[in-house]
Amino acid sequence: MIQIRNLTKYYGKGESRFKALDDVSVCIKDGEFIVILGASGSGKSTFLNVISGLETMDSGSVSYDEKRLEKMNEKELTRFRRDNTAYIFQQYYLLPHLTVEKNIKMGADLDHNRDFFPAMEAVGLADKRKKFPSELSGGEQQRVAIARALAKNPKVLFLDEPTGALDENTGRLVLDYIIKLQAKQSFTMIMVTHNANIAETADRIIRMNSGKIVGITENTEKKTAYEIGW
Numbered sequence: 001m002i003q004i005r006n007l008t009k010y011y012g013k014g015e016s017r018f019k020a021l022d023d024v025s026v027c028i029k030d031g032e033f034i035v036i037l038g039a040s041g042s043g044k045s046t047f048l049n050v051i052s053g054l055e056t057m058d059s060g061s062v063s064y065d066e067k068r069l070e071k072m073n074e075k076e077l078t079r080f081r082r083d084n085t086a087y088i089f090q091q092y093y094l095l096p097h098l099t100v101e102k103n104i105k106m107g108a109d110l111d112h113n114r115d116f117f118p119a120m121e122a123v124g125l126a127d128k129r130k131k132f133p134s135e136l137s138g139g140e141q142q143r144v145a146i147a148r149a150l151a152k153n154p155k156v157l158f159l160d161e162p163t164g165a166l167d168e169n170t171g172r173l174v175l176d177y178i179i180k181l182q183a184k185q186s187f188t189m190i191m192v193t194h195n196a197n198i199a200e201t202a203d204r205i206i207r208m209n210s211g212k213i214v215g216i217t218e219n220t221e222k223k224t225a226y227e228i229g230w
């Protein structure tokens with residue numbers, strides 16, 4: 001369980017000090033799929049970055065069971081992130097001079113040299129493993145990034161606009177992959193998106209505005225990536 005209590009985060013100093021997260025509290029259950037919705041600038045990425053330990057908070061607390069992020073130093077945070085979390089961004093951040101399998105393996109190496117082959121197969125890229133990123137479509141590149149994240153075998157997967165750079169067909173395909181992998185492997189998944197349709201695929205939807213949570217709704221009937229509008 002991830003327990004987030006009274007989280008507050010500022011950017012900048014003095015006159016330009018800006019409250020990006022304003023007293024945010026919510027509890028996320030193990031194995032849950034959460035979608036975070038909100039307008040541009042509402043604090044979605046900041047929220048994701050702070051609860052994943054990428055950025056610091058100014059006050060409040062974030063606990064993963066008994067582990068409290070606000071009590072960790074930089075080294076402990078790095079280790080925590082390595083052992084528990086993985087991130088997928090809108091940009092794929094692949095290394096251009098490495099093949100598909102080496103890009104994925106690099107992600108796996110972060111975590112005690114785990115076997116990366118299942119992750120590569122799970123996203124359907126085993127037959128393209130010797131190719132370089134420039135030889136792949138956008139959707140295939142994002143699937144490499146997904147495999148790289150999954151090879152870490154994370155307890156929590158954070159995604160910030162994972163389909164933002166993809167066209168509708170490819171976006172649906174990638175989303176379908178992600179949703180099926182999460183259902184099968186039952187890690188916790190927290191996804192930020194602008195696309196309100198995608199929220200219909202989640203267990204719960206958190207809505208943000210001006211750094212605050214303004215609504216949390218539960219989906220009684222989850223839709224698939226092919227049943228939603230786009």
Ligand SMILES: Nc1ncnc2c1ncn2[C@@H]1O[C@H](COP(=O)(O)OP(=O)(O)OP(=O)(O)O)[C@@H](O)[C@H]1O
Pocket residue numbers: 011012018020038039040041042043044045046047194
């Ligand atoms: N490093 C930073 N320094 C100063 N201000 C920042 C920084 N990062 C974000 N902000 C500000 O904090 C607010 C929230 O930003 P955030 O990136 O969390 O929004 P978002 O909801 O993810 O938006 P988008 O949908 O456009 O990605 C914005 O007003 C932004 O300008």
Ligand SMILES: [Mg+2]
Pocket residue numbers: 044045046160
């Ligand atoms: Mg953002």
